[in-house]
Every structure is written in structure tokens, then in C-alpha cells.
Amino acid sequence: MTLPTPPRAPVPPPRPAARSIRSSGVQRAAAERTRTTIARRRVVNVVMVGITFVAAIVATLPLLFILGHLLKAGASSINLDFFTEIPKPPGESGGGMANAMAGTLVLIVTASLFGLPVGIGAGLYLAENRGTLIANGVRFLSDVLNGLPSIVMGIFAWQFLVRPMGKFTALAGGIALGAMMIPLVTRTTEEMIRIVPVSLREAALALGYSRWRTSLVVVLRTALPGIVTGALVAVSRIAGETAPLLFTVLGNQFWSLSLREPIAALPLQIFIFAISPYDQQHSLAWAGALVLIGIVLVISLAARFATRSRFGRGGD
């Protein structure tokens, strides 16, 4: 990528060189050199535009391939049964993933009940105590938590919740997912509260509002669309997580919505079907993947529009 820096200093400025074409040979040679240098530099420029453009195209290709194949393979095996029935025993045709979809919903709600209050509260703290030692430390650790591999969260939840209770439960999975939401929600909440104008806060305080009411009623409400976006992004991320569920919710071939029992989940069920040897289950896995992607994309798009309506442009 590094380009040999063109020799700028020794090259005479073009204008005098151009005028002197008629005069001396030395100057003519210099002008010639300048022209070829400029031509070469222009070519390099165009080539690099081309290379980066090709890179951009190549980078978007996998997405198109994956979505394309997903639509092709998933749509052919999706039908009404898929949404209303539970999985059939291996080898039998038919069956669906209704219990897995319901399970994913239960897990998302559980995770949100735990992850959202903590995340939003921590975000409020970070936004209102900027620059303090604790705030900087918490912000850093929240980034560290964000980078924690989901499988580590899974074994932690197993050790912390499943082992003492002696059984796999939906609750353990929900808490593992909720913990994964916290850093994302914290950071977006902090950013969204930071862009609320200080004048708004000052106006509320000047009207005699107490600090906590100012924060919760005025500032938080103003920042709400952005925070909703952050929450939706966090939900879309955990909706497809599989690794933290492997040893916490375990999966379930039957209907169960109880938090104290093993529960089925869409991504987990896709994994189980994908590595099974039966074609019938493979096609169910594709259908499940299509539905899962659909859910994730709808939530992501909703998140984008929630921000756009408020601040005029998409907040990334």
C-alpha cells in the first residue's frame, strides 16, 4: 500500500517550465519530467480508487451470497407448520420450530428485564460523572465486557447458576444474555445523554426541578429515542447468540415457557439441526436461519428508524 513518495522538491513548478518550452533544452527536459510524473501520479490515483472500489464490492459479496442462499434454501422449507409445530423426532418429515421461537422470545424478555435497567442506569452514571476515576474505569471495563467471548459468558453462567441449582434453566440463559446486553446499552445510553443540550438540563434546574427529576424526566426522556435504538441493537445482537445458551438453557424438544426448566431457543435449535445427519432437519435449520435473520434485520432496521426520526440522521 505504501507508495514511493514522488520527488516533489527537485521538480520545478509547472508554469515557468511550460513557458520555457521554446527556450532551453534543460528546461524542456524538466517540463517533460514534470508531465510524466504528474501523469504517473494521476494513474496511481485512479488505480487506487479502483482497488478500494473492488475491495468494497468484494466485502459486500458475502452478505449477498449468504442472504441469497438463505432465501433460496429457507423459503422452500418454510410453511405454516414451521410456525405452529414443535420438532418431530429425527427421520420423520414435517415439524416446526414454534417452541424455539417462543423460547427465544422468553429469553429476550428475561435478558432485557435484567440488562436494560442496569445498562441504562450505568449509562446515566457515566454521562453525569464524566472524567471521574470511577466513570473512566467503568467505561473501560464495560468495553472489556463487550469484548468478552460469549462462550466464556456461557461457562460463567453454568458455574454460577446452573451448577448450584443442579439443573439447566431458562433463567440462567436469560441472565447470561442480559449480562451481554449491559455494555452495549451502557455505551449508547451514555452517548445519547451526552448529546442532550446542557441548556435543557439547566432550564429544568432553574425551574426548581430537583436533580433526579431533571435527569429522569427531562434528560432521559429527551434521549429516549436514542436509548431505544441502543436497546434494540442490543436485543438484535443477543437474539442470535448461541454459545451462552449451550450450557445454560440446554434446549428442549417440547413446549416449555417456564424460567425454571430447560427451554428451546431458535439459534440453539438451528445449531442442533445443522450438525444432525438428517436432510429434513437441515432444511428446518435453513428455515429457522431465515426466520432468525428476519427477526434480527427487522429489529436492526427499527433501531435505525427510531434514531432517524429524532435526530434527523442515522446514529451509528
Add this chain to the structure above:
Amino acid sequence: MSEAARPVVTARHDDAGIAARIEGSAIGDTIYRWMTTGFALCIPVLLLFIALEVGAAAWPAIKAFGFGFLTSSDWDPPHAVFGAAPAIYGTIVSSIIALIIATPLALGVAIFLSEFAPAWLRQPMAFFVDLLAAIPSVVYGLWGIFVLQPLLREHVMPFLSGLPLIGQSGLFEGPAYGPSMLGAGLILAIMVLPYISAVSREVLMAVPRSQREAALALGATKWEMIADAVVPYARSGIIGGIILGLGRALGETMAVTMLIGNVHKISASLFAPGYTMASLIANEFAEATGDLHLSALMAVGGVLFIVTLIVNALARWLVWRVSREARA
């Protein structure tokens, strides 16, 4: 607000009311302060808990095998002998493959989107690339098993081993089964690409206008401006983005588990199956035979935790340095 508009009844009554309200708001403020502080402190406490729980569970294995756990290749659950070297090797190699493929592409995308692309193309294309990050890992795995793997086995692998010099290098030897280090690395490359490109785009855009204008005013072409003025300025942020991608690649579980073949062996050839730390845990944890096996898997998790912690901290520090310079 409605209280302000209420007619004053008697002076004394109102004074008492105001005093009570001020008192009340002071208590409210205190409660609010404590609550938000409590929520904020949940994050360090959670991390500490994870470290302690995983560390405590890993302790028997650490005590039994010591440092040799990291260097030994024996993984023999029936005889309770455990060494994580193949998994550590596989984690590093698959992540390196991913970075080698993803970094140039991600940088190309980031430069194209932040410097060359026309305004109408910028948003949609950035959204497209970002969407890659929204696809769940298990869907990548599914696609990898049924689309990428056959493609590798039938076309890419024979092509690579047939190449004149590279084919003989030992990297591309042996039978092409499908489940392989190469496949895992390739899927990881697709998965980390959006992270690297998003961070790079962000730091490129954070480079001050004056930097670009100065280069252009000196007569630089657009590319020279990027190569000589913009990229060097954003360099440490871009490196931070790459390291952030590395952190993702190291800990990625599902897609890799589905593609890498899960074999406890260090092979030089990228066509051979292998193991990563995350896939090792995902595969064996549920069927662990005995306490030491479980503890060894916990120790693998602990190693993964420490490595990703260091990698992420490094990445954040590098990105933070650029944004601080841009602000100053």
C-alpha cells in the same frame, strides 16, 4: 410545574411546603445517586465475578498441570491428562488467517467509503457492510457447512495445492475433506471484516479537515493525500480496529465449531482439521467426563478470557489515542 401555577394560600403554609419539597428532593437526589452508582458498579462486579468463578473452577486443572497445560498436546479425558496446546495453536492460526484476508479488504472498504465514494453510495454501502456484523454466528456456521465447505473442497483447495510454489509450501497439503483450519479462518475473515472496517472508517473520518486540505494544497492527488496525510494520522486507530477484530476472531465460537473439524492435533497444513479454545469448550463441556475434565475446560475458558481482555484493552487504548489527538 403545576405546583408553580397554584395560587399561594398562606405564606407560612407555603414555606413549610417548600422546605419539605427541598428536603424531599435532597433525599431523592441521594437515592438517585446511589442507584445509578450501583448500576454502574454492576459492570466491574460482574467482571470480577466472571474472573473469580472461572478462576476457581479452573484451579484444580491449573494445580494438576501447571504451566505445562499451555504447552502439552495430550488431551486424553479417559486418563485425565489435559493439554491445551492444539486449541491455542488453532485459535491463533485461524485468527491470523482471518486477519490476513479481512484487513486489506476492510481497509479498502473504509478508505473507499470515507474518501472516494459519492455521497449517495456512502450510507447504503456502509449499512450493507455493517449488516455482516448483525448476522448471527450460527447462521454463518450453517452457510459455512453447506455452501462454503463444499466450495472449498471442490474448487479452492485443489486450486491452492496445484499452485506452483505455494502449493509445495506444506501449508496446502493433504486430502481436502472440508472441515479445515482454512474454512474456519475464511468464515472468521467474513465475520471480523465489519468490525475492522467500521472502526477504520470512524478514525479516518476523525482525521481533521485541515490535514486533508494541507495535502491537497501542496498539490497532492487524492490518493497521495490519503496515503501521506490521512492514513498515517489515523494509523494507530486503524491498528486498534484490526486488534479489535482479532479479539472477535479469538473468541468466536459457533461458526468455528461447525467448520474447523474439532480434532486435537497440530497440523502444519491448513487443509487439516483443528480445534480452537472456544470450540473446544463448546464441544466438550456438556459431555465432560469427570471433574478434572470440566476444570480443564474452565482453564481453557480462563486463558481465552485473559487473552481477549489484553487484546481488547490494547485495541481500546489505540483507538482512544487517535480520538484524543483528533480532539486536541
